[in-house]
Amino acid sequence: MDNSLSAYTQKYEKEGYGLQYPDGHVIRFYERILKYKLNKTSGNLLDFGCGNGVHSKYLQDITGGGYKAYGLDIVPSLKEIWERDPKLNSNNFHVITPNSSIKNLFNVKMDLILANQSLYYLPFESFKHTVQELYDICNEGAIIFATMMSDKGYSMYERGEIMENGLCEVKECPSGRLSGSSFIRFTKDIEELKEDFKPFKPLFWGDYELINLYNFEGSVQHFIYIGQK
Numbered sequence: 001m002d003n004s005l006s007a008y009t010q011k012y013e014k015e016g017y018g019l020q021y022p023d024g025h026v027i028r029f030y031e032r033i034l035k036y037k038l039n040k041t042s043g044n045l046l047d048f049g050c051g052n053g054v055h056s057k058y059l060q061d062i063t064g065g066g067y068k069a070y071g072l073d074i075v076p077s078l079k080e081i082w083e084r085d086p087k088l089n090s091n092n093f094h095v096i097t098p099n100s101s102i103k104n105l106f107n108v109k110m111d112l113i114l115a116n117q118s119l120y121y122l123p124f125e126s127f128k129h130t131v132q133e134l135y136d137i138c139n140e141g142a143i144i145f146a147t148m149m150s151d152k153g154y155s156m157y158e159r160g161e162i163m164e165n166g167l168c169e170v171k172e173c174p175s176g177r178l179s180g181s182s183f184i185r186f187t188k189d190i191e192e193l194k195e196d197f198k199p200f201k202p203l204f205w206g207d208y209e210l211i212n213l214y215n216f217e218g219s220v221q222h223f224i225y226i227g228q229k
């Protein structure tokens, strides 16, 4: 079984994983970039690696239904969570086999792609293929917001060598918060970030720390990429 699939199945089914409220960087992306800078507050939104759909719901709500949410994830049991949620149209949410093609999943073109903390689980070849497919299913002018794990992130964890597929094993951390291993592709710097998201054109980029507790698990710095078709 794919490593991320088993790890996230355990998290969602046994540990009640998933945010109930949107993350601050997604709120700021909406307020500062989508609304203020680009004036793009409606259209079809694809939430890649959507989890429980918290960010799809947020963008739907804050735009008064301007954004219509579509989503996908790899964990089969999320289907029940989407179905139980009165704010989500679960027909628009799909469970996929990890790293499989997404080009025929939706019968609409997208105006916004949101990939919050999900694309760094993909081996590099699948990542490149997925970025191209995301590009292909977008309307002209569509925006992509994606976050990638910085090489500085998880620096206190023990890391294996970078494998041929670009992923790196991240072993248990001193705080003990993550048991077992995760397989993540780390991004070195902003230039690599821009290169990886081609053919999207970069509009804005930067980084955020979810929380940086020096003597707990150290930095969890993520890069932010905002691009356009």
Ligand SMILES: C[S@@+](CC[C@H](N)C(=O)[O-])C[C@H]1O[C@@H](n2cnc3c(N)ncnc32)[C@H](O)[C@@H]1O
Pocket: 004, 005, 008, 019, 048, 049, 050, 051, 052, 054, 055, 072, 073, 074, 075, 098, 099, 115, 116, 117, 118, 121, 122
């Ligand atoms: C850190 S969680 C983020 C969830 C959600 N995007 C959010 O912001 O709340 C990572 C998500 O990526 C999903 N994921 C992991 N590997 C994936 C893959 N290969 N393709 C799609 N989703 C994946 C996981 O199941 C999980 O829901």
